C-alpha cells in the first residue's frame with residue numbers, strides 16, 4: 466500500500482505515530498455519561514478555538530451537520546443552501562430522512578450563496594409556506610473545487626440572517642483549509658454562524674471524528690440528537706486523543722497540501738490549458754476536466770491505478786477531483802504529475 470499515491474480524498478490519511486501513541490495512552494471515561502476527560506478537553510479546546518460557548522464531539526461530519534440542522538430547525542421547515550451543498554448530495558438524504566427537513570437550493574457561485582440571494586429567498590412567514598429555519602453555508606466548498614467562502618460575504622449573509630431572525634449553519638468540514646489559504650482565522654467565519662461543524666478526519670489527518678460548536682443551548686439539543694442517531698461513543702477518548710494531535714499538528718501544514726494541489730494544477734494546465742481552472746484551485750483540490758483528453762473518469766482511474774495513483778471516479782463522469790493531504794509528499798506530487806502526463 467505504501468508506495469501508492471492516494472488522491473481520492475483527504476480522508477484517506479493514516480494516523481501518524483504521534484496520534485497512535487496518544488491513542489494508546491489516552492485517559493478515557495464514558496463519554497455518554499459525560500466523563501471522558503480526553504473528549505471533554507477536546508470539546509473545550511475546540512469551542513475556545515472557534516470562539517463558541519460549547520462543543521460536541523461526533524463520529525462524522527455528516528452527523529455534525531445533522532445534529533446542527535436538527536437543533537436549529539423543526540421538521541417541516543426549510544433549509545436554504547447552495548445547490549452543491551455536501552449535505553444535499555453526499556449524506557444519503559439524512560436531513561430529509563432523519564430530520565424531516567426541506568432543502569431549498571440557491572444557485573451557488575463558487576462557494577458562495579450571496580446575501581442578496583439569501584435576502585430574496587427567506588420566506589416572510591405565512592401559514593401556507595414552510596418556515597425558513599436555517600441558512601447553511603459551506604467553507605471550503607467541496608463541490609465548488611475546495612474554494613473559500615469570502616469572509617466579507619459570509620458577514621453579509623450573517624447580517625441578513627440576523628435581521629430576519631434565521632440562524633446560520635456553517636458546514637466547515639474543511640474550515641481550517643480556508644484559514645490556511647487566506648490567513649483569516651477560522652473563528653472569524655465561525656462568528657458568522659450560529660452553529661458549525663468541522664472535521665478532524667479530513668486534511669487535519671485524524672482517523673475519525675468531527676466537532677460541532679455553538680451555544681450551550683444548541684449544543685445541548687445537538688447532544689440529544691447525537692444520542693438519537695446512535696452517535697454516543699462511550700470511551701471515545703481513544704479517538705479524541707488522535708483528533709487533538711490532528712488539531713495541534715495538522716493546521717499549520719495545510720499550506721503544503723495547497724502548494725501540492727497548485728503544483729498538480731499548473732502541471733496539468735501546461736498539458737492542456739482548458740482542463741483546469743487555475744483560479745479556482747484555492748486549497749487542496751484540483752478538479753480536472755477530462756473532455757480535452759477524450760477520457761472518462763473511470764478510464765483515467767483505471768490507467769492511473771496501473772501506475773500506483775488512486776483517484777475516485779463516478780460512473781459517467783468526465784471530470785475527476787484530485788485531493789492532496791498529509792500523506793502526499795512533494796515527491797509524491799511530482800510522481801503523480803508525471804503519471805498523469807503520461808496517461809493523459
Ligand SMILES: *Cc1c(COP(=O)(O)O)cnc(C)c1O
Nearest residue numbers: 525526527528551603607636638
Ligand atoms: C466530508 C464532508 C462532510 C461529511 O463528513 P463525513 O465525516 O464524511 O461524514 C461534510 N461536509 C463537507 C463539506 C465534507 O467535505
